[in-house]
Amino acid sequence: MSEFDLIIENAIVVTADADNRVIEKGGVTVSNGRIAHVLDQNALEAMKDRAGRVVDGSGHILMPGLINTHCHAGDSLFRGLVENLPLEAWLQTVWKAEAAILDPETTRLGSVVGFAEQLLSGVTTVMDMFWYPRQTVEAARMVGLRVATGGIFFDPPGMDKKTAETRPNDAERFIADFAEADDVFVATMPHGAYTVSPDNLRLAKDIAEAHGALYHVHAAETRAEQADVQNRYGRSVIRHLDHLGLLDERTVLAHCVHLDDEEIDILARTGASAVHNPVSNLKLGSGIARVPDLLDAGVRVTLGTDGAISGNDLDMWLALRLAAMLHKGATMDAEAVTTAQALAMATRDGATALQAGDRIGTLEPGKFADMVLVDVQRAHAVPLFEPVTHLVYSTNKSDIAHVFLAGEQVVRDGQLTRLDLAGPIAEVQAMAPQIAASIA
Structure with a gap:
């Protein structure tokens, strides 16, 4: 059995913690749905063989959800x-x-x-x-x-x-x-x-x-x-x-x-x-x-x-x-x-x-592994001098590649993993005439 359920590596890490810490190249380890470590790439290298799954975050910013x-x-x-x-x-x-x-x-x-x-x-x-x-x-x-x-x-x-x-x-x-x-x-x-x-x-x-x-x-x-x-x-x-x-x-x-x-x-x-x-x-x-x-x-x-x-x-x-x-x-x-x-x-x-600062909101050990990988390999993302500036002023919702909730990947390559969204979308579209008539 692996020591870590998940390691994300090679990412630009924006922790959003109180010190606004940014790691130019690194990632996190995850055990039992929580972040175990937030480390630079050199430290992560020695831990990769102890993980059940390793995700390469190259070309992405890793940040809290x-x-x-x-x-x-x-x-x-x-x-x-x-x-x-x-x-x-x-x-x-x-x-x-x-x-x-x-x-x-x-x-x-x-x-x-x-x-x-x-x-x-x-x-x-x-x-x-x-x-x-x-x-x-x-x-x-x-x-x-x-x-x-x-x-x-x-x-x-x-x-x-x-x-x-x-x-x-x-x-x-x-x-x-x-x-x-x-x-x-x-x-x-x-x-x-x-x-x-x-x-x-x-x-x-x-x-x-x-x-x-x-x-x-x-x-x-x-x-x-x-x-x-x-x-x-x-x-x-x-x-x-x-x-x-x-x-x-x-x-x-x-x-x-x-x-x-x-x-x-x-x-x-x-x-x-x-x-x-x-x-x-x-x-x-x-x-x-x-x-x-x-x-x-x-x-x-x-x-x-x-x-x-x-x-x-x-x-x-x-x-x-x-x-x-x-x-x-x-x-x-x-x-x-x-x-x-x-x-x-x-x-x-x-x-x-939400009285949940001990559980969510930053990338820090002990918190739920609620995390996002933001694609920064796009025309509007280069050159990238300062990651927080890019997140605030340049990032679009379409840049979100992967999302994790307590370490579970709930979005993969821009698609939900728990649900096929085609059905709900079709249901809403079918309701549109009834909805429009409700205020006629």
């Missing part, structure tokens, strides 16, 4: 359906389509397609908020990635045909069933302060706290949302959440576009994470988050795609590039967000937000 901390993968069914509307009007049309189309089976189908898109582009962990979380987990397992999800809280009748009264028990049962799973990070997921009452926001947090679960909510995405919450409760969104005692290190806030200085200080004080979703925020005309100010204040900023219905794809590389570039233009400061800061948003800071 990306972490998408805000997504609605099931909404891939509605890609491109609702266009050129601001968030509030857009949501009313989206919810009409979801109510007509979604059930457990269609949610699983849409999530399979959404997760496949992400895994093929090097995302190995997704925080996903959607109506049928059990089907979300099933889809993630079919494709081959980790998922952070859990029971939705939503006061009106939901697109899942459920009411607010049933949601606490659903959330409790979900946590009980998945709390011990390595590939699921359990959470409660109230939709937002404008769709969930203070009592139910607090109830969702109580359940999360009782089980050490995550707490994920949309927050301060638009000016209209801020005005609505201010008018109802006399406080802005972040102040409202803070007043209710909902902000701490297990709280992950999607968007955080419209914040004043005091609200940024509240996030820094409480340790809550802010998820930057630049593609969705730009496309819906929601605004540009104050990411440089958040970073300067010590707020943990992570990166998300939102759903394919608002951004039209689930491309974390586009989100990563915008996170690094957008704020330079908006602030007229070329140093507003560094490449190292941007990459951290999509890797180790995302892991820390």
Whole structure:
């Protein structure tokens, strides 16, 4: 029996660790799904005969899988359906389509397609908020990635045909069933302060706290949302959440576009994470988050795609590039967000937000071998002077050659290994007329 299940060698290694360590030529050893060593090539040479499998990473960057901390993968069914509307009007049309189309089976189908898109582009962990979380987990397992999800809280009748009264028990049962799973990070997921009452926001947090679960909510995405919450409760969104005692290190806030200085200080004080979703925020005309100010204040900023219905794809590389570039233009400061800061948003800071920094997010011994090999033998990749710069500014999702989850190769040569995607794609295409008719 081999000492190591897998060795990847001859790669440019971007660890994404706290020291931003890069190895010009080297790789990793993997045992029992976890990284055993991160070494240069000379050290690896003596270990190759002790491995069950050796993968040559020549011409590739080896890096940790990306972490998408805000997504609605099931909404891939509605890609491109609702266009050129601001968030509030857009949501009313989206919810009409979801109510007509979604059930457990269609949610699983849409999530399979959404997760496949992400895994093929090097995302190995997704925080996903959607109506049928059990089907979300099933889809993630079919494709081959980790998922952070859990029971939705939503006061009106939901697109899942459920009411607010049933949601606490659903959330409790979900946590009980998945709390011990390595590939699921359990959470409660109230939709937002404008769709969930203070009592139910607090109830969702109580359940999360009782089980050490995550707490994920949309927050301060638009000016209209801020005005609505201010008018109802006399406080802005972040102040409202803070007043209710909902902000701490297990709280992950999607968007955080419209914040004043005091609200940024509240996030820094409480340790809550802010998820930057630049593609969705730009496309819906929601605004540009104050990411440089958040970073300067010590707020943990992570990166998300939102759903394919608002951004039209689930491309974390586009989100990563915008996170690094957008704020330079908006602030007229070329140093507003560094490449190292941007990459951290999509890797180790995302892991820390999910309370999983000890398991994922970097290439370090003891962590799950969730890894990506990025092809750098293409016209847009040469010459390559600095690997992190290339990852942030030049890499495309089509550059992802191979993906590993806990050492299992889940993408090989740009193809899924667990699932033949032709069937799900054909099913979604066949549904298109019905989906289009849902908003007619």
